[in-house]
Amino acid sequence: MSPRAITRLAALIFALALVLAWQILAELRLISPIFFPAPSRALSVLIARIADGSIWLSLAATVLRMIFGWLLACLVGIALGAAIASSRLARDLLEPTLEFLRPLPASAIIPVAILFLGLSNAMALAVIAFGAIWPVLLASVHGFSSVPDELRNVADVLGFSRARYLRIVALPAAAPDILSGVRVSLAIALILTVVTEMQASLAGLGWEIFYAQRVYRSADLYAGLIVLGAVGFAANQLLQQLERRALPWRHLTP
Amino acid sequence: MAKLLARIIAGLLLSVVAVATATAQPAKVTIGYPPATDFLAAYVAKDKGFFEKHNIDATLTRLPVVTNIPSAIVSDSVQIGMTTVPVLLQAVDGGLDFVILAGAAHHTKASPFISLMARKGVKVEKPADLAGKKVGVPGINSVIDVMLRKWLTNSKVPLNQVTVIEAPLPQLPDLLKVGSVDLVAIVEPFRSRILGGDVGTLAAEYFGEVDPDVLVSAWMATGDWAKKNPETVKNFRAAIDDGLAFIKDNPQEARVIEKMYLGFNSPRFPTFENKAKPDDLNVFIAIGKELGLYRTALDPKKLVLP
Numbered sequence: 001m002s003p004r005a006i007t008r009l010a011a012l013i014f015a016l017a018l019v020l021a022w023q024i025l026a027e028l029r030l031i032s033p034i035f036f037p038a039p040s041r042a043l044s045v046l047i048a049r050i051a052d053g054s055i056w057l058s059l060a061a062t063v064l065r066m067i068f069g070w071l072l073a074c075l076v077g078i079a080l081g082a083a084i085a086s087s088r089l090a091r092d093l094l095e096p097t098l099e100f101l102r103p104l105p106a107s108a109i110i111p112v113a114i115l116f117l118g119l120s121n122a123m124a125l126a127v128i129a130f131g132a133i134w135p136v137l138l139a140s141v142h143g144f145s146s147v148p149d150e151l152r153n154v155a156d157v158l159g160f161s162r163a164r165y166l167r168i169v170a171l172p173a174a175a176p177d178i179l180s181g182v183r184v185s186l187a188i189a190l191i192l193t194v195v196t197e198m199q200a201s202l203a204g205l206g207w208e209i210f211y212a213q214r215v216y217r218s219a220d221l222y223a224g225l226i227v228l229g230a231v232g233f234a235a236n237q238l239l240q241q242l243e244r245r246a247l248p249w250r251h252l253t254p
Numbered sequence: 255m256a257k258l259l260a261r262i263i264a265g266l267l268l269s270v271v272a273v274a275t276a277t278a279q280p281a282k283v284t285i286g287y288p289p290a291t292d293f294l295a296a297y298v299a300k301d302k303g304f305f306e307k308h309n310i311d312a313t314l315t316r317l318p319v320v321t322n323i324p325s326a327i328v329s330d331s332v333q334i335g336m337t338t339v340p341v342l343l344q345a346v347d348g349g350l351d352f353v354i355l356a357g358a359a360h361h362t363k364a365s366p367f368i369s370l371m372a373r374k375g376v377k378v379e380k381p382a383d384l385a386g387k388k389v390g391v392p393g394i395n396s397v398i399d400v401m402l403r404k405w406l407t408n409s410k411v412p413l414n415q416v417t418v419i420e421a422p423l424p425q426l427p428d429l430l431k432v433g434s435v436d437l438v439a440i441v442e443p444f445r446s447r448i449l450g451g452d453v454g455t456l457a458a459e460y461f462g463e464v465d466p467d468v469l470v471s472a473w474m475a476t477g478d479w480a481k482k483n484p485e486t487v488k489n490f491r492a493a494i495d496d497g498l499a500f501i502k503d504n505p506q507e508a509r510v511i512e513k514m515y516l517g518f519n520s521p522r523f524p525t526f527e528n529k530a531k532p533d534d535l536n537v538f539i540a541i542g543k544e545l546g547l548y549r550t551a552l553d554p555k556k557l558v559l560p
Contacts, residue, residue: 034348
């Protein structure tokens with residue numbers, strides 16, 4: 001067995017051990033099962049929801065909201081990052097405002113977003129994009145600023161326009177940093193998707209978790225959390241695969 | 255021998271004093287309430303010393319979100335908490351052990367204080383007009399929400415055509431004003447503020463249309479706590495009775511106390527009701543069954559402490 005396969009197996013065993021510990025603790029009833037159901041109960045609810053098909057609409061709504069908000073954050077973040085990295089004027093003009101906005105918790109702007117955009121998908125997308133943009137933006141600024149001098153000189157010598165330079169030289173050079181930021185941004189997008197669904201009563205997994213808490217259906221609540229965890233895991237795995245294909249040279253061993 | 259006898263007598267006397275002291279110690283009870291006039295009897299009982307008179311050292315704790323109160327009771331942050339009947343039924347259906355100790359208020363058709371208000375310009379003449387609209391409620395599955403859904407169901411309006419949105423009670427008038435929702439199901443004094451502030455109009459007295467007289471709010475505790483503290487339960491009820499009697503005889507002073515605890519005065523008092531009966535729960539058990547809210551069979555006799 002290869003070392004990688006062994007590591008993966010060990011990780012799986014560790015996760016299963018945690019689930020087993022959860023089951024044992026729940027069976028011991030040290031905490032009321034109303035608040036701490038066994039994983040077997042949560043999984044039963046999940047299996048029932050998959051069997052009757054009721055999970056798919058909520059899952060689709062949450063995933064789509066997350067993706068659109070995240071894509072918006074990535075597009076704006078990369079564009080702004082390129083602008084700030086390549087223009088002293090842009091940096092001087094934008095940086096103070098961005099530094100003011102960056103520490104604002106995205107959930108704190110939800111009331112403002114509701115006033116402007118109502119309890120709508122537009123509000124949710126705006127909040128998700130606001131919160132998810134920062135890792136991409138900062139990574140993009142760093143990536144575009146760190147283009148090796150040799151590559152800049154080659155672009156100068158070849159007479160590249162700014163747009164061509166960004167597309168052919170800077171963006172590929174900055175891609176490793178940008179992709180790292182994009183992965184962090186995706187996790188934030190998922191968190192904010194759930195929060196906005198809870199706040200604005202938008203159909204989705206976040207709303208279902210909120211509702212389950214309201215009516216003391218803890219197994220349903222934990223089932224929702226399991227699905228959210230699976231979504232985050234799957235999204236991260238997809239991005240890792242994308243990174244491997246887009247940046248194959250990063251994974252070559254000498 | 256005499257010394258031994260003296261020691262025994264001294265020991266017995268000390269025990270008697272200890273017991274007497276323990277009995278005289280007031281019971282420490284934290285009471286959780288949301289800011290509503292329904293619980294004026296408790297504010298009066300605290301302010302006028304009725305709790306102390308009945309040997310309760312009461313601390314009133316404001317808990318703005320009604321659906322958090324069961325958790326607060328289970329965690330022993332409070333021992334007695336306010337509830338509405340649907341919240342109690344959901345908690346019991348979820349496996350929690352609660353009983354109603356005393357009533358707080360009824361909603362009557364003759365004297366409504368919960369109504370459906372529409373934003374100015376939104377036309378609602380019948381329940382079917384709510385299709386495609388957004389309605390703000392102060393709590394999903396709250397008594398306000400449950401009765402609204404029953405009202406829509408009675409008129410054969412499909413529930414999936416009406417979007418119900420939860421928001422904190424004080425925010426609902428603002429959401430109505432800015433157009434985030436088309437209607438709000440709301441309680442006094444916000445109801446009157448919407449009318450008085452020219453923000454909206456009365457769309458329907460839906461609560462009274464579903465049931466002309468219903469127990470809306472009550473006091474509850476865990477069944478286990480109530481069993482272990484029968485004297486305290488009896489004293490709590492007596493203090494609430496005294497509070498209600500005071501409100502009846504001194505309405506103006508009661509309003510001053512209301513303003514002190516809530517920061518506002520309701521245009522009128524609700525119909526206070528300090529007794530709760532198992533029959534009071536039947537209407538909500540039936541509605542809950544119809545709307546598919548509960549998974550277990552709920553016996554109202556077990557949910558109201560005799």
